[in-house]
Amino acid sequence: MAHVIEIDDPDDGRLADFRDLSTADRRPDRPGGRGLVIAEGVVVVRRLLASPYPVRGLLGVRRRIDALLPDLAGLDVPAYVTSAAVMAEVVGFHLNRGVLAAADRAPQPEVEALAAGARRLAVLEGVGDHENLGALFRNAAAFGIDGVLLGAGCADPLYRRSVRVSMGHVLRVPFGRFTAWPQELDVLRRHGFRVVALTPGRSAIPLAELTGGDERLALLFGSEGPGLSEAAIAAADVAARIPMTGDVDSLNVATAAAVAFYALTAPRLETAPGNPVRARSAR
Numbered sequence: 001m002a003h004v005i006e007i008d009d010p011d012d013g014r015l016a017d018f019r020d021l022s023t024a025d026r027r028p029d030r031p032g033g034r035g036l037v038i039a040e041g042v043v044v045v046r047r048l049l050a051s052p053y054p055v056r057g058l059l060g061v062r063r064r065i066d067a068l069l070p071d072l073a074g075l076d077v078p079a080y081v082t083s084a085a086v087m088a089e090v091v092g093f094h095l096n097r098g099v100l101a102a103a104d105r106a107p108q109p110e111v112e113a114l115a116a117g118a119r120r121l122a123v124l125e126g127v128g129d130h131e132n133l134g135a136l137f138r139n140a141a142a143f144g145i146d147g148v149l150l151g152a153g154c155a156d157p158l159y160r161r162s163v164r165v166s167m168g169h170v171l172r173v174p175f176g177r178f179t180a181w182p183q184e185l186d187v188l189r190r191h192g193f194r195v196v197a198l199t200p201g202r203s204a205i206p207l208a209e210l211t212g213g214d215e216r217l218a219l220l221f222g223s224e225g226p227g228l229s230e231a232a233i234a235a236a237d238v239a240a241r242i243p244m245t246g247d248v249d250s251l252n253v254a255t256a257a258a259v260a261f262y263a264l265t266a267p268r269l270e271t272a273p274g275n276p277v278r279a280r281s282a283r
Contacts, residue, residue, distance in 0.1 A: 002077055004069075007082045019090055036056070036102045037104070038100060044168035050172075052106045057079070059080045060080075060099030061082070115187060118216070120264065122149070123151060123221070125232050126222055127150075129155065129224055133159075134164065136148070138165070138169045141169035141172060141173050143265045150175060181232075182229075182235040193216040194216065196239075197228055197238070201233075207243070207259075207263050210238075221253050
């Protein structure tokens with residue numbers, strides 16, 4: 001059973017996992033530091049509780065902890081209840097969402113293992129903005145992408161802001177990291193993937209020409225500024241672009257990923273079990 005514990009002292013040592021979230025060199029979610037996973041808000045905390053990440057504890061105001069009690073059933077974790085004022089003093093800022101949870105990191109799959117069981121993968125190079133990264137993971141979850149692989153220069157998907165912007169979906173979409181970039185793309189080819197570089201370059205084919213179907217596809221997306229490197233594009237099997245009107249030549253990377261994910265997964269989504277449109281049409 002979860003242990004609901006009242007705390008009114010902001011200096012209580014049991015709250016160390018949640019302390020100084022606004023202080024860059026002491027944040028508990030820094031990969032180079034303690035590397036904890038921090039979830040904010042009832043919805044994201046609920047997804048953390050249902051994930052493979054080992055939860056260490058919760059901190060929140062009474063009504064938020066009460067809302068999560070059904071999700072905490074059977075979990076041997078402490079849930080610290082305090083006031084909004086004490087919570088703000090511990091965290092370092094006022095938290096509108098009223099609840100936090102901290103967890104240890106879970107082992108991430110190797111590239112080989114992730115490729116073996118997937119049909120659609122997103123591959124990122126140089127995506128360094130945590131909000132873009134979180135939004136991209138949310139889009140990947142929405143459109144049935146089987147996993148995300150991180151190449152050179154990518155930010156940490158488990159940074160608190162990425163977890164928040166993803167609405168917790170970064171905790172359920174498996175991801176791994178390449179150790180040799182872009183040479184390790186050959187691992188995907190060995191598993192039957194066609195590697196597609198998304199670029200606004202005029203020599204790239206329109207995205208609509210990639211019919212998808214049952215073909216295994218790995219979609220490459222580049223950094224927010226320069227996009228994919230020449231080496232990454234050269235390592236792909238084909239370059240594709242999203243046609244646009246006027247003098248607009250590019251989209252935010254998370255937006256571009258959403259367009260590409262939908263274009264290449266829409267037929268599967270329409271017939272997927274649990275799809276509300278499919279369920280209504282079957283009545």
